[in-house]
Amino acid sequence: MSLLAQCGYGRGGKIEQGLNDGVIHGVIMSPRDERRGRLEQDIENWGNSHPNALVMFDPQFYAANLNNARDGHLSEFDYYNNNSGLGRTHFSGTRIQGYVKECLDYQHQTFGSNLAYLISPTILFDAFRDSWSQIALNMAVESADYHSKLNSPQPLLISLVISETAFQTMDAVEEFLDALTEIDKQGFYIILRRNSASVQNAMESAPFGRFMYFCHVLTTINEYDVIVGYSDWHSFLLEAAGVTHTATGWYQNLRQFSLARFQPSSGGRRPRKRYSSAPLLSCPLINPELQDIYMANLLPRVLSESSHDAILQNGPTSGEANWSDEISCLAHWYSLNALSQRLSALPTQSGRILEAERLMQNALTLYTQLSSENVSFDPSTGPDHIREWQDSLQEFRGLAGL
Amino acid sequence: MTVPQLTVEQVAVVIPMASDIQEVGRGGQKIVFSGIIDARKYALKFMVPNPSQVGGQNSEFLDDVTSRAQREVETMQQCSTPYLVGMGPVGLNTTDIAGDPIIYFSEEFVEGQNLRAYLQSDGVFSVPELIRLAFYMSEAIKSIWQFSKIHRDIKPGNIMRRNDNGDFVLLDMGLVFDLQDESLSVCPVGTPLYFSPEQMDFNNRRMIMNFRSDLFSLGTVMYEMVTGHHPFTQGATTTWEVLGNIANAVPQPPMALRQELPEKLSDVIMRLLAKRPALRYRIIELFQRALREVETEGGLQ
Numbered sequence: 225m226s227l228l229a230q231c232g233y234g235r236g237g238k239i240e241q242g243l244n245d246g247v248i249h250g251v252i253m254s255p256r257d258e259r260r261g262r263l264e265q266d267i268e269n270w271g272n273s274h275p276n277a278l279v280m281f282d283p284q285f286y287a288a289n290l291n292n293a294r295d296g297h298l299s300e301f302d303y304y305n306n307n308s309g310l311g312r313t314h315f316s317g318t319r320i321q322g323y324v325k326e327c328l329d330y331q332h333q334t335f336g337s338n339l340a341y342l343i344s345p346t347i348l349f350d351a352f353r354d355s356w357s358q359i360a361l362n363m364a365v366e367s368a369d370y371h372s373k374l375n376s377p378q379p380l381l382i383s384l385v386i387s388e389t390a391f392q393t394m395d396a397v398e399e400f401l402d403a404l405t406e407i408d409k410q411g412f413y414i415i416l417r418r419n420s421a422s423v424q425n426a427m428e429s430a431p432f433g434r435f436m437y438f439c440h441v442l443t444t445i446n447e448y449d450v451i452v453g454y455s456d457w458h459s460f461l462l463e464a465a466g467v468t469h470t471a472t473g474w475y476q477n478l479r480q481f482s483l484a485r486f487q488p489s490s491g492g493r494r495p496r497k498r499y500s501s502a503p504l505l506s507c508p509l510i511n512p513e514l515q516d517i518y519m520a521n522l523l524p525r526v527l528s529e530s531s532h533d534a535i536l537q538n539g540p541t542s543g544e545a546n547w548s549d550e551i552s553c554l555a556h557w558y559s560l561n562a563l564s565q566r567l568s569a570l571p572t573q574s575g576r577i578l579e580a581e582r583l584m585q586n587a588l589t590l591y592t593q594l595s596s597e598n599v600s601f602d603p604s605t606g607p608d609h610i611r612e613w614q615d616s617l618q619e620f621r622g623l624a625g626l
Numbered sequence: 627m628t629v630p631q632l633t634v635e636q637v638a639v640v641i642p643m644a645s646d647i648q649e650v651g652r653g654g655q656k657i658v659f660s661g662i663i664d665a666r667k668y669a670l671k672f673m674v675p676n677p678s679q680v681g682g683q684n685s686e687f688l689d690d691v692t693s694r695a696q697r698e699v700e701t702m703q704q705c706s707t708p709y710l711v712g713m714g715p716v717g718l719n720t721t722d723i724a725g726d727p728i729i730y731f732s733e734e735f736v737e738g739q740n741l742r743a744y745l746q747s748d749g750v751f752s753v754p755e756l757i758r759l760a761f762y763m764s765e766a767i768k769s770i771w772q773f774s775k776i777h778r779d780i781k782p783g784n785i786m787r788r789n790d791n792g793d794f795v796l797l798d799m800g801l802v803f804d805l806q807d808e809s810l811s812v813c814p815v816g817t818p819l820y821f822s823p824e825q826m827d828f829n830n831r832r833m834i835m836n837f838r839s840d841l842f843s844l845g846t847v848m849y850e851m852v853t854g855h856h857p858f859t860q861g862a863t864t865t866w867e868v869l870g871n872i873a874n875a876v877p878q879p880p881m882a883l884r885q886e887l888p889e890k891l892s893d894v895i896m897r898l899l900a901k902r903p904a905l906r907y908r909i910i911e912l913f914q915r916a917l918r919e920v921e922t923e924g925g926l927q
Contacts, residue, residue, distance in 0.1 A: 401904035406836060408909060446908045 225463045225568035226250070227561045228278060230454055230473035232485075233257040233296075238474060238553050243274050247557040250278025250340065252413075252453060252471050256287065256486075260300040264334060271338030278340040278469065282413070282453065283327045285345030286385045289314075293486040303327040303345070315347075315359045317366075324366045332376045341381045341449075342371065343413050348483075350387040352396035360384060361403055368407045379410030381451065385481075387417045391431035391438070394623070401441050411449030411468065412442055418480045426609030432458070433619025436465040440624050443467055444573060454481035457505060460563040461613055464580040465620060466573060472560060474553040497547050499536065500556035502528040502563055505587045505613075507556070508605045510547060514540040520597035525590060530558035577626060580617060584610050630657050630674045636723050637661070640730065641670060641716055655691060656800075660735050667735040668714035671695075675720075675727050692720075692729055694800050699731050701799045707769040709762040711736060711786075711797045736797065738789045741782035741851060750884070751851045753891060753924065757917050759785070759794050759851065760894075763844050764917075766796040768910040771837035774805040780843035781820040782850065803835060818865050819856065820846050823873050823901050838903040841913065845898025845906075852891075853883040857899060873901070891920045 226249035229239055235258075242248040251270065253263055263281075270279050283303065287293040289310040298304045303326035307314075327345040344367030349356035364382045371380040382404075391397060404412075416435060418427070426432075443450045443466035451469045452462050456479035459470035472478065476495065477485045498507040499514050503526050508514050517523050518540055527533045532555040535543040563583065567576045591607040601607075620626075634647045637659050641647075644661030650669070651658045659670040676689035695718055702713040714732025721728050739747075741759075751759065763785065770777055779801045786795045801815050816825060822842035824834045849857040857877035862868045871877075877899065881892035894916045900906050907913040 398902050398904065402834060402902055405904040405908045441904055445905055447912060 225467070225564055226278075226469050227459065227557060227564050228252055228280075228451070228469050228471040229557070230254075230471040230478045231257065232473050232475060232478040234474070234549075236550055238550050239270075240273075241550070241554060242557050243270075243277055245554065245558070247554060247561045250280065250469070252280045252282050252451075254282060254284065255301050255304070256284050256296040256298045259297055263297075267335055267338050279338060280341055280343055280381075280413070280451075281331055281335065281339060282343055282383070283331070283345050285323065285327055286348045287486050288323075289347050290483065290486050292488075294488050295486065301330065303330045310347075312355065315362070317362070320359075320363050320366050321370070324363060324370045328367065328370055328374060328376075328380075332374055332378070337377060339378050341410065341413075342376060342378045344368075344371075344380060344382050346383045346385055348385040348387065348417060349390065351390050352393075352400040357390075357400065361400075364404070364407060368409045371409065379449075381411050381413040381449065382407060382409060383413040383415070385415045385417055388419060388427055388431055388435070391434040394434060397434055397438055401438065404442070405446050409448075411451070413451045413453060414439070415453045415481045416455075418482045420482055420484070426612040427458070427616070429612045429615030430619050432461075432612075433616040434623065436461060436616065436620040437623040439467050440465045440620070454479060456480060457560070457609075458613075459560055460505075460567055460580055460583065461617060463564055463567045464573070464576045464617070465624075470560075470564070472556070474549065474556075497544055497552065499526075499540070499547075500528065500552075500559040501526045502559040503587060503590055505563075505583065505610055506605055506607075509602060510536070510540045510544050513599065513601055513605055516599045517594060520594065520599055522594060522597060522599075525593075528555065528559040528562060530555050530562075532558070574626060577617065577621065581614070584614050584617075628674050629653070629655060630672045630723075630726075630728055632657055632659075632672055632723065632728070634659070637670060637672070640721055640723065640728070641732075643715075644668075644670060661732075663715050663732070667737070668716070668732045669735045670714075670716065670730065670732050672728055672730045675729055695729050695731065697802050697804060698799045701770065701773070701775060701802050702733060704773050705766075705769040707765050708793065709766040709795055710769055710799070711795055736786040736788060736795050738786045738795075740797075741785045741787065741794075741847070744787060745782060745851065745854065750854045753852070753888065753920075756848060756852045756891070757921055758792075760844065760848055760917050761914060762794040763796060763847075764841075764910050764913055767837050767840045767844065770799075770802065770840075771910075776803045776805070776835055776837060777801070777840050777843075778803050778825065779816045779820070780840055780847060781817050782847055783817075785847065805835070818869055819859070821869065821872055824903060826869060826873065834903070836903065837910070838906045838908075841898050841906050842900075842903075845895055848895050848898065849877065849880055852887065852895070853880050855883060888920055888924045890916070890923060894920060 228250040229242055229248045230252050231254045239251055267279055270277055284298060287295045287298060288304060288308045307323055323345050328342055331342045346360050346363050347356060349360050367382060439450050439462055442448045449468045452467050453471045455462055455470040456472040462470055497510045499510055500507050517526055532551050535546050567579055570576045570579055587610050588607055629652050637647050644663050647659050647661040650660045656671050656673045660667055661670050673691050673695055676691045699718045712734040716732035718731045784797045786797055820843045822839040825839055846857055858868050858871035862871055879892045880895050881887040881889055898906055
């Protein structure tokens with residue numbers, strides 16, 4: 225299990241640095257946010273400079289049927305540009321075959337062995353029994369068939385983009401799993417579409433517990449590779465459920481997936497600086513939250529022990545100016561990767577589940593201790609999300625009989 | 627459906643190359659003889675076409691009995707594994723006997739004992755025997771599934787153990803379901819005691835049935851052969867109650883009934899009996915690998 229970088233606009237030198245530092249183990253590229261020439265060149269370069277990195281290309285075909293999608297550079301890619309603006313009537317069997325062919329041919333012919341997997345095109349769906357989910361399933365089956373004919377040495381991941389609301393009911397989840405597990409390919413690249421993307425925004429406990437179960441059935445039971453994109457802090461829970469790799473990026477819209485990513489920007493101010501604390505399982509504001517923790521002489525308890533911590537150790541507010549976006553991102557990856565490595569070092573799933581429970585309990589205990597020292601938190605940083613996660617884990621354990 | 631009323635003498639007329647003809651059994655709609663052809667013993671199967679559906683010699687429509695026989699023969703011809711009964715030298719034919727239409731064909735005659743009889747005479751299987759059964763039946767299921775077909779009637783009575791080498795052979799492909807061909811049934815077919823949960827959902831069968839349905843039936847057989855108990859008959863007095871148990875009840879793990887069983891083997895059987903296909907094995911090879919692990923861990927190789 226390892227953490228991958230979920231790429232978007234403004235990569236800078238983060239990827240190189242993250243790969244060199246060993247805090248990320250691969251990259252999921254975003255054609256929406258990159259000029260085609262640069263993206264193709266960078267994937268080739270990584271193939272040479274980091275041959276063991278898991279480099280993937282998310283074709284983001286799902287933007288093709290969003291209304292007025294702000295699709296950035298996607299129009300530079302023929303498999304997308306030839307097929308954007310799709311409505312429900314544009315998904316006949318023959319047309320789906322065409323989309324699949326163009327999309328997989330592009331990855332196969334352009335990137336060859338520089339990609340760890342090919343990723344199939346898909347469309348977003350909101351419910352497991354709606355017509356869009358059936359279209360997504362048809363695209364998955366066509367992709368598997370076409371990949372078999374392609375004779376590509378790169379294994380195929382079937383991509384799925386599913387709304388969190390789809391996990392409101394369980395029977396539909398199981399029906400969909402029955403159909404998915406008929407596909408004999410390497411695995412799945414799954415994106416959970418959140419209703420909104422905000423800093424904390426833990427998912428409702430029951431649907432997320434079902435999503436964990438969904439992943440568990442695909443990985444632990446059926447032995448597929450499963451990579452969950454935009455998983456951010458949820459990564460350690462997903463790893464307890466058996467997920468193979470998780471991914472997160474630097475901006476909020478690369479940490480949780482919502483359609484806001486493909487809608488016109490409403491502007492807004494620059495986000496306040498935060499620190500990713502593995503012990504707290506959250507990102508307190510550097511000023512005032514981390515500063516208050518420092519004043520309470522409890523800073524070492526919340527630090528993730530990365531080399532970047534030195535910037536803040538003599539007082540978070542005095543180090544804030546040097547806490548650049550790039551350092552913040554690398555420190556975030558460090559924290560998530562540390563959690564990931566901690567879980568993956570355990571040989572059994574039951575051990576990983578117990579460790580995830582322990583991490584959450586420790587975080588709650590730490591929050592209580594900080595509260596007793598009069599450290600207060602913004603609602604976006606407080607401990608409520610951890611209680612939701614605990615409930616999610618219970619829901620998952622019940623469903624999986626673990 | 628009627629069973630043809632045939633004598634040994636009539637069979638000898640229909641298949642003159644056969645000698646030493648003997649009646650060996652009668653099923654729901656067929657009568658089976660054994661006979662020697664070219665020094666080998668074969669089963670000779672005779673059926674009566676469904677009279678209500680026979681449209682005359684020039685009809686392009688086949689009745690259901692003929693269609694099923696055709697599918698059975700086609701499946702035997704397609705599959706080459708030794709763990710499925712093989713085709714004999716007499717292909718599918720029709721004839722008239724005393725003015726009545728008859729269809730017939732031959733298949734390999736398996737000398738041995740079926741598992742139902744074995745359970746009654748010898749009791750439960752040892753662990754190595756059960757693993758052997760599971761391997762051979764998984765090969766049979768895989769062989770049929772290669773052609774997008776499902777056996778649909780895996781049960782102890784349809785599995786023979788050969789006298790000569792102890793191998794297991796799956797018989798009777800008369801109810802094979804072909805996902806790529808037209809449906810031959812108007813209601814669920816097979817033996818209800820060995821149905822999978824999805825086999826009961828007749829209207830959606832094309833969407834939800836695949837080889838994992840046969841794996842469930844195999845799980846039921848394995849459970850029975852290793853514990854002596856059917857997993858879903860407890861507390862049931864009617865077929866409907868058994869079907870209810872198949873759909874909803876989780877049986878006791880086999881090792882609760884037979885404590886010396888390896889836990890892993892017990893888990894493998896329980897996984898075959900999962901209610902949802904997604905919780906069984908998505909490819910036969912994963913099932914076979916699990917069996918090998920049971921062998922290795924138990925020092926049974």
